[in-house]
Amino acid sequence: METSTFNKLKQKAGNLLEPRLLQTGRVLDVRPWAPSTMIEIDLHLPFTNMEHWEQVPYIKFRVDPLTYRDYTPSGWDAETSTCTIFVDALHNGPGAKWARSLKVNDTVSYFKKICYTQHQPDQTSAIIALGDESSVGHLLALQKMVLPHTRFSGGIVMGNEDHRKQFHEFLWTPIEPVERRDVYGHHSLMQWVLKQKYSLENTIFYLTGNSTMVGQLRKLLKQQGYPSSQIKAQGFWS
Ligand SMILES: Cc1cc2nc3c(=O)[nH]c(=O)nc-3n(C[C@H](O)[C@H](O)[C@H](O)COP(=O)(O)OP(=O)(O)OC[C@H]3O[C@@H](n4cnc5c(N)ncnc54)[C@H](O)[C@@H]3O)c2cc1C
Secondary structure, three states: OOOHHHHHHHHHHHHHHHHEEEEEEEEEEEEEEEOOOEEEEEOOOOOOOOOOOOOEEEEEEEOOEEEEEEEEEEEOOOOOOOEEEEEEOOOOHHHHHHHOOOOOOOEEEEEEOOEEEEOOOOOOOEEEEOHHHHHHHHHHHHHHHOOOOEEEEEEEEEEOOHHHHHHHHOOOOOOOOOOOOOOOOOHHHHHHHHOOOOOOEEEEEEEEEEEEHHHHHHHHHHOOOOHHHEEEEEEEEE
């Protein structure tokens, strides 16, 4: 089929389906970090209620015609119906391009149904969150669910030194930025984990980010003696 015919059909399908499935919100603020490949975006989503979430949620945004990507609200202010997402936008994909294009007062479209990951803090003495640049929102959302806060710690692998500094300065979190020394980040995070000298008992790991890192880190943790039941893995992209 010719590309133009295919695009017309896609457009038609979108016009039929999307009004039923999607609703709209507004961009309140866009704060690119320096360098601007990490983008912090405040959103007003007046038709959404995410109060009392029990697992870390994610929102499916329309980033192009009939193209959707998942991003994680780092928290939810029920009074103002607002949240912040953090988009890792170094690569070229429809989601990254969408995030780079957003300006204050733009309208965003997203699925009415909010989705949830399997990540819910267990009743254990140590919750350790490990992720990469695409997991900033997820790790912060998880942190907010852990009480008392002293049970929570973790590491986030980041390639850019300025981003590591800004993560530390901008965000109130015990999660430590970790220098990325391998492509996917699992070796860097594993070295960091080994230095922390976590106990084998009562320690539960929550892994998020690129799927290679998540899968390999899971393997490395198992080699260290942590059973599968103490490793909660959620791959984001590959
Ligand atoms: C539950 C869930 C929650 C998520 N939350 C977030 C979030 O809060 N923030 C966030 O940034 N992402 C998040 N993601 C990932 C996001 O949904 C997209 O998969 C990702 O941003 C890529 O979309 P894209 O259209 O930009 O690139 P794609 O079209 O999917 O990929 C284009 C190319 O870029 C590569 N690529 C994709 N993502 C990255 C990346 N981050 N870094 C380097 N290369 C990449 C791919 O391997 C591919 O080669 C989440 C995913 C899931 C499943």
